[in-house]
Amino acid sequence: MNFNTDILTLFDKGWALVTAGDIEDFNTMTISWGGMGTLWNKPVCTVYVKPVRYTHEFMEANDYFTVSFFEEKYREALGILGSKSGRDCGKVEESKLTPVRIGENIVGFAQAFRTLVCRKIYRQDLDPAHMPEAVRERYYESEAPHTMYVGEIIGIG
Ligand SMILES: Cc1cc2nc3c(=O)[nH]c(=O)nc-3n(C[C@H](O)[C@H](O)[C@H](O)COP(=O)(O)O)c2cc1C
DSSP: OOOOHHHHHTTTTOOOOOOEEEETTTEEEEEEEEEEEETEEEEEEEEETTTTTTHHHHHHHOOOEEEEOOGGGGGHHHHHHHTSSSTTTHHEEEEHOEEEETTTTTTEEEEEEEEEEEEEEEEEEOOOOGGGHHHHHOOOSSOOOOOOEEEEEEEEE
16 A cells, blocks of 8 residues: 655645445545544544534444545535535535445545545544634534544555
8 A cells, every 4th residue: 555645735735525334325525634644553544524514424323434535626526515515415416526336335436536445443522621722712612523533544546
C-alpha cells in the first residue's frame, strides 16, 4: 500500500467524501477535517463526523468506511454532498457521482482518484472539556461535538 500526498492540504483544501453502509443503503458526506498516520502500529485514517449528520448513523452502524479523494473538477459534486443531507433527498444522484460496491458494506465512487478502505478500530466523541474555549464557542455552541473515527487503512484503491 502506498499513497504519496501532501497530507496538510489533502483534506483541508482538497476535501474528501466519507462513506459508510452497503451499496443498497449507504450515505456519504463531504469532509475537510481528517488525518492519516499510525496508531497501534497500524496505518490509519481519522475522520470527524458530527452526530447531527445522517452519515453519523451509518458510521455507528458499520464496521467499515471509505475516504475518497477527487480532482478539482468534482468540487461542485462535493459541494452538493456537503450541503444537503441524505436524510432529505437523493443527493448522490444529484451529485452525478457513481457509487461503486468495493466489498460487503464497503462503497466508494468511480470518479475518485484515490479511495482508502478503512476498518473502524476506534471511536470517541470529542470532549468539550479538553478543547480550547475559542474552539468550543466557535464550533459547538449549538450542536454536539464531532465523533472521531479512527479507521485502519486496509486498502488503497
Ligand atoms: C468543505 C466541507 C467540509 C466539511 N467537513 C465536515 C467534517 O469534517 N465533518 C462534519 O461532520 N461535517 C463536515 N461538513 C458538513 C457535511 O458534509 C454536511 O453537513 C452534509 O450535508 C451532511 O450530510 P448527511 O446529513 O447526508 O450526512 C463539511 C462540509 C463541507 C462543504
